[in-house]
Amino acid sequence: MTFPQVEAFRGGENLIRVVGHRGARGVLPENSMIGFDFSLSIGVPLLEFDVVLTADSIPVITHNHRLHAPTFRDANGRFLVGEEPKVSSLTVEQMQQFDIGRLDGHSAYGRRFPDQAQMDGIRVPTLMNLLELVDDPKYRDACLMLELKSDPDLAHDAVYRRNFVGRVLQDVRAKGLSSRAVLHSFDWTLLEECQRQAPDMPSSYLTQLPDNADDVGEDSSKAVCPDFRGRRDEIPKLVKEAGGALWCPYFADVTAENVALAKKLGLCVAVWTVNEHEDIDKMIDLGVDAIVSDYPGRVQRHLSDLGMRWSAIH
Amino acid sequence: MTFPQVEAFRGGENLIRVVGHRGARGVLPENSMIGFDFSLSIGVPLLEFDVVLTADSIPVITHNHRLHAPTFRDANGRFLVGEEPKVSSLTVEQMQQFDIGRLDGHSAYGRRFPDQAQMDGIRVPTLMNLLELVDDPKYRDACLMLELKSDPDLAHDAVYRRNFVGRVLQDVRAKGLSSRAVLHSFDWTLLEECQRQAPDMPSSYLTQLPDNADDVGEDSSKAVCPDFRGRRDEIPKLVKEAGGALWCPYFADVTAENVALAKKLGLCVAVWTVNEHEDIDKMIDLGVDAIVSDYPGRVQRHLSDLGMRWSAIH
Numbered sequence: 001m002t003f004p005q006v007e008a009f010r011g012g013e014n015l016i017r018v019v020g021h022r023g024a025r026g027v028l029p030e031n032s033m034i035g036f037d038f039s040l041s042i043g044v045p046l047l048e049f050d051v052v053l054t055a056d057s058i059p060v061i062t063h064n065h066r067l068h069a070p071t072f073r074d075a076n077g078r079f080l081v082g083e084e085p086k087v088s089s090l091t092v093e094q095m096q097q098f099d100i101g102r103l104d105g106h107s108a109y110g111r112r113f114p115d116q117a118q119m120d121g122i123r124v125p126t127l128m129n130l131l132e133l134v135d136d137p138k139y140r141d142a143c144l145m146l147e148l149k150s151d152p153d154l155a156h157d158a159v160y161r162r163n164f165v166g167r168v169l170q171d172v173r174a175k176g177l178s179s180r181a182v183l184h185s186f187d188w189t190l191l192e193e194c195q196r197q198a199p200d201m202p203s204s205y206l207t208q209l210p211d212n213a214d215d216v217g218e219d220s221s222k223a224v225c226p227d228f229r230g231r232r233d234e235i236p237k238l239v240k241e242a243g244g245a246l247w248c249p250y251f252a253d254v255t256a257e258n259v260a261l262a263k264k265l266g267l268c269v270a271v272w273t274v275n276e277h278e279d280i281d282k283m284i285d286l287g288v289d290a291i292v293s294d295y296p297g298r299v300q301r302h303l304s305d306l307g308m309r310w311s312a313i314h
Numbered sequence: 315m316t317f318p319q320v321e322a323f324r325g326g327e328n329l330i331r332v333v334g335h336r337g338a339r340g341v342l343p344e345n346s347m348i349g350f351d352f353s354l355s356i357g358v359p360l361l362e363f364d365v366v367l368t369a370d371s372i373p374v375i376t377h378n379h380r381l382h383a384p385t386f387r388d389a390n391g392r393f394l395v396g397e398e399p400k401v402s403s404l405t406v407e408q409m410q411q412f413d414i415g416r417l418d419g420h421s422a423y424g425r426r427f428p429d430q431a432q433m434d435g436i437r438v439p440t441l442m443n444l445l446e447l448v449d450d451p452k453y454r455d456a457c458l459m460l461e462l463k464s465d466p467d468l469a470h471d472a473v474y475r476r477n478f479v480g481r482v483l484q485d486v487r488a489k490g491l492s493s494r495a496v497l498h499s500f501d502w503t504l505l506e507e508c509q510r511q512a513p514d515m516p517s518s519y520l521t522q523l524p525d526n527a528d529d530v531g532e533d534s535s536k537a538v539c540p541d542f543r544g545r546r547d548e549i550p551k552l553v554k555e556a557g558g559a560l561w562c563p564y565f566a567d568v569t570a571e572n573v574a575l576a577k578k579l580g581l582c583v584a585v586w587t588v589n590e591h592e593d594i595d596k597m598i599d600l601g602v603d604a605i606v607s608d609y610p611g612r613v614q615r616h617l618s619d620l621g622m623r624w625s626a627i628h
Contacts, residue, residue, distance in 0.1 A: 028356070042348075042432075043433055102618065103615070105618060110619075114591070116611060116615060117357075297342070297430060302428075304419060
């Protein structure tokens, strides 16, 4: 089965795709409408972002399964302190009381993104908000790498899983965008549920070897990702067997061997999160299909300097 | 005389203004509508940009008085080679044949901005395009630091000067924006002409000491800026005597003495172009009113980390 949205992520001769990570986290508030619009506006039509389900079953776009203290401010403009509430315990209305326009520069997380603009009045978007944006004819090339983030406390609850996937698909289908999204997760059990409910949509398998350090200030993939220790170069085979169309490894886990195997199996390889010039170079040398970056403009510049393209058109 | 647009650039207790330099040159194509819109959208309502007059007397927004080879591409997508044509020899229609969406990464100029997005189909805006953007009610706080760039070959031609200033003012007045723009130049003779034609608008005096190196790939200020060698700490007095409301020195020319003198004289001090964290810190310590930067988001982050503001509201 060939999925047009998978081909949108596929590289080629002199061509590597660029994917805006959470919009363009290096430049604008992550997982915000203004960040998505920025990425689309600069000619980076591929968007990676994170979906979590609220207490009232609304798919919203945010990374962690708890409100993220370094980016969530309360009505008084103060970053959260104390225990972070779970997204699954709040309604969408409660979520949208918080302002996600700034980064706490005194946090370890905040220090990672020193160029991010500081804004006020920015709210957690719903999945529907983003679907409506990409439904605009000017963004007809846009494709979504829609990451389903399961609450690790609920990941083994089949009813929760079914409802989570069902609600996401309901929104995607309501906007007629099933052919422009890939369903993307670290949670392979959740991806099974996706394939059950949406055999017409491709699955994208995220992986990260457990020996890599977690990114500071972010939910670890380890709570949900299978442990592939010692099997690094077999992962593409496992992804293929599980029914995957894309393989999305942490960039440090990629080798010439596993990229070659993935390509032989017809998988599209999209690596994350690649921000430094030397790492971009390594990924180009390894021949990945797509680079997911917090700095999509930087990756464009880098490819452009090498005479490479990031879109089939230009 | 108090000008509201001068107060918009004035700092205060815990407050330093941020000015987007040519939009946000570090992030997006310089002097482009998408760059201006980015700066305004992130809550940086002060825009510095450059105006040059075409052969058919249309004020257009571009920095050099010749087309800039590292940023101008022809209809075949190739960066200019050979002698760069003068803006004053081309009509606006001819100017807009060129695409300014990318930077030539192999040029010394291009290497200065490694994160700038690479776009296609971006045209030199007219001054009127930008005036129309800031006329949008959502950008009602926007103020323009409108730099008049004289063609050095014509700078001493009184008829050219009169016409240049006249055409700029005609556009600004047609949109009713005289109270939201400052007239800004290195060319003090041209600013005299501005004061003659627009006594209702403030003048902003750019200066750069000749011992500073020119920025690579840019027209030098030295062709038109008076030579203040040996008089560094007197410049504010000269600006005041010439009728200035703002003084805009190259950031390396600023001292505790000349900032103190400028403040004593009631001048507003806006320094350019400040991109590195250590330089931002120096400017904060010196107590300037405003920082002009290619990375307005970075300056916001830096101020925010210090508990400082860049707007009187937030």
